[in-house]
Amino acid sequence: MLKTKRWITILCAALLTISVTAPAQDAQRQTAAINTGAQEVLIIIQPQHVRFAAPPAMEQMHLQVTNPAGETVFDSGGVSVLEIFWPLHDANNAPLKSGLYAYRLTVKTAQDKEPRVQRGHFIVDRAQDRDGSDRLWVTSRNDNGVGAELTVAKQEDTTVAGTRTPGKNKKDKTANAAEEIVDGEAVRSLNGLTDHLKLTGGQNVSVTSEGDTVTINAQLGDGQAVKSVNGLTDQITLEAGPNITITPDGNKLTIAATGAGNSSLTEVNGNIGIGVANPLVKLHVSSSEILPLRAQSTSAASFAAGWDFYHGTTGKGYVGAPGSATSIAPGEMLVYAAPGTKTSLWAGGVRGLTVDTNGHVGIGTASPFGELHLHGYGPVITLSTTAGKRAYIQNVGGNMVFKPHGFGECCSAFTLKPYNGFAEFKGLAGPHEVQITSANDRAYLKLNSLLNGQRGTWSVESGIYGRPGWFGIYDWEAKRGRLAIDPTGLVYVDALRITGGADFAEHFDVNTSATASTSSIAAGMVVSIDAANPGKLALSHQAYDRRVAGIISGAGGVKPGMMMGQTGTLADGQHPVALSGRVYVWVDAARGAVNPGDLLTSSATPGHAMKAAHASRAQGAIIGKAMTGLKQGKGLVLVLVTLQ
Structure with a gap:
């Protein structure tokens, strides 16, 4: 039903129907046939676009088109050309849908002090499937038809409606683009209809008027069926199928479902059963097949392949397999308890395992203390x-x-x-506190090794050489002692090299292939275990590197006090690396000034240490503790080596 003054204005005063399938003609014919006024702007509707054409006197035009929501679907901007083409597309270059679109056309000639504005509407009707062609209506807000400066044509040699040119005979149709619509007169041309239009009511359709309002009303008669629905014609009969009821009540028709019929789904007293006729709980599934239940999601960011568990409106947990792009356990099989909720595993009515809200695991206890808590007297x-x-x-x-x-x-x-x-x-x-015994009841420890094909046997014992109070290491293969400590504390060894210094060092080969040249290796640089070369080290170049091994000894004039190595084996090398004691180390303070007492770790600067600012990352990557400071830049810092 149409019942507004706006619609009757469209229908009876200034509504122009133009088929967008009208053929286009050349510009020369259009100019000759349509340009009847010096100040006239032509709107020409063609199959693929609407063209706004201005006379030569026009200096500037600006066209804006908006949809019913007020969103701009086309904006030409201010142009000085004499033509604007609107391709009947929206701002996303998609074809316009059926609907009402407002246009605002701003024009200015050399004689105009200020731009003039013409407003109106386009009504797009995509009727190709319904009537065989799409249609476009153009309306104006002027009271006297289309407007004093607007002409509309459906093809370039024919004008549909517009202004009567001043000084011309109204009946001279060759001179006028279109006649002015007289008060109370219907549109001269509408979808091929000419002269006056008359609205006549048909079967079940009434046409009434009241003032400026025309009302068109369609109504079905009592007991009369719809004549056409989705291809069905004449009277339509609704028939109930399995588990469907159709109940008429006056003008109301109720269609309802009752159960699931021959399907495997049943409902009894609010309980749903699958494969069972009398479900006993809210969801009761019974099957003799080997196929299990399945929870499946189709999105990598979904938790749909699982079950949520609630107490009332409070979420308690989830069991499922989150997608590979979820924020929790992506791609894993997940048993998840909500914050504040424990997770437990019971068997035989007895609690077996508990995970508390801090992630602590308890076996045999509901309140685990520490990361893993095993409770019970028997063998745990x-x-x-x-x-x-x-x-x-x-x-x-x-x-x-x-x-x-x-x-x-x-x-x-x-x-x-x-x-x-x-x-x-x-x-x-x-x-005994610690008991290591031998056949003669002496504290005795025997060590065997096979090196370079030769067997070596040593013993660590007390009371060696028949001397009470002595302790020593005896080489049974060589039949001689290698180390002895007498009752006064003197140590006897074959060789012990102490030349003065403050650290304990071992010799290592240092690989520089990944960081620098051999010449760049210097005393005081930090080195790490080289995973690609067993037994060798490399200049450290990673912050908080847990493979950090020590500092090349000898920087700042402080030499190693003890050096160890075994020639001809992997336990040897060119560089003494301090593993303990005091030694100078190169430090890069770009990540923070170093003060005495700060823990040092490896940095991204090859061979340099830095302040360990993150305790959790520094675990296993501590070189030692600074004994001097460095405010900025790079320099040597005395460090007490304590590898952690």
Whole structure:
């Protein structure tokens, strides 16, 4: 039903219907046929665009078109050309949809002091599928038709509507582009209809007028069926199918579903059953097939392949497989508890495992203390072999007991007593703080090795050489002592090189292929374990490198006090690397000034240390503790080497 003054204005005063399939003609014919007024702007509708053409006297035009939401779909900007083409596309270059579009045309001639504005509407009707052609209406807000300076043509040699040229005979149709619409007179041309238009009501359609308003109303008669719905014609009969009811009540028709019919889905008292006729719970699934239930998502950022669990409106957890682009456990199988919720695993009615809200894991306890908490008197850890051999680790009275069988502290092979600091190896003779025995009941430790094809055997013992109070290392292959400590504390060795210095160093080869040339290796530089060359080091070039090994000794005039190495083996090299003691190290203070007492770690500057500002990242990457400072730049800092 149309019932507004705006629509009757469109229908009865200034509505022009133009088929967008009208053929285009050449510009010369258009100018000759249409340009009847010196100040006239022509609107020419062609199959692919609308063209606004101005007379030569026009200095500037500006066309803006907006959709019903007020959004701009076309803006030509101010142009000095005499033509503006609008391709009937929106701002995204997509064809316009059916609807009402407002236009604002601003024009200015040399005689105009200020620009003049013409407003109106385009009504786009995409009727190709319905009527065989699309249509376009052009309207004006003027009371006297299209407007004093607007002409509309559906092809370039024919004018549909416009202004009567002053001084011409109204009936001279060859001289006038179009006649002015007389008050109360219908549009002269509408979709091929000419002369006066008359609106006549048909079957079930009434046309009434009241003042300036015309009302068109369509109504079905009582009991009358719709004549055409989706290709169905004449009367339509609605028939109920399985589990569908159709209930008429006056002018109301109720269509309802009752159950699932022959499907495997049933509903009883609000319980849903799949494969079961009488579901006992909210969702009851029964199947003799081997196919399991499946939760599946199609988005990498989705949690849809899983189940959410709630208490009332409070989320408690989730079990599922998040997508590969989710923020939590991407691509993993996830058991997730909401903040403040524990997760536990029970078997046989007994709590087996608990993960608390801090991520601590408890076995046998609901309140784990520490990252892993095992509770119980029996063997808390059992180690077994495929041959059935077992070893047990258990807590007995606060002591950690390692034993081959049974329970308790009796017959343990090794006991750690954290409360008094004792470590106890037990033999048949009874307990001792640390017991290492031999056949003659002396404290005795024998070491064997095979080096370069030759066997070497050494012993570490007390009471060597028949001298009470002595302790030594004896080479059984060479039949001679290698180290001895007498009762006064003097140490006897084959060779001990101490030439003065303040650090303990070992010799290493340093690889420079990844960072610098051989000539750039200097005393005081930080080195790390070279993963590509076993037994060798490389200049450190990574911040917080946990492979950091030490500092090349000798910088700042402080030499190593003890150097170790074994010639001809991987445990040798050209550079003494300080592993302990005091040594100067090169430091880059770009990441922060270094003060005495600061922990130092490796930096991204090859061979340089820096202040360890992040404690968590520095674990395992500490070189030592600064004993002098460096405010800025690069320089040497005395460090107490304490590799951590």
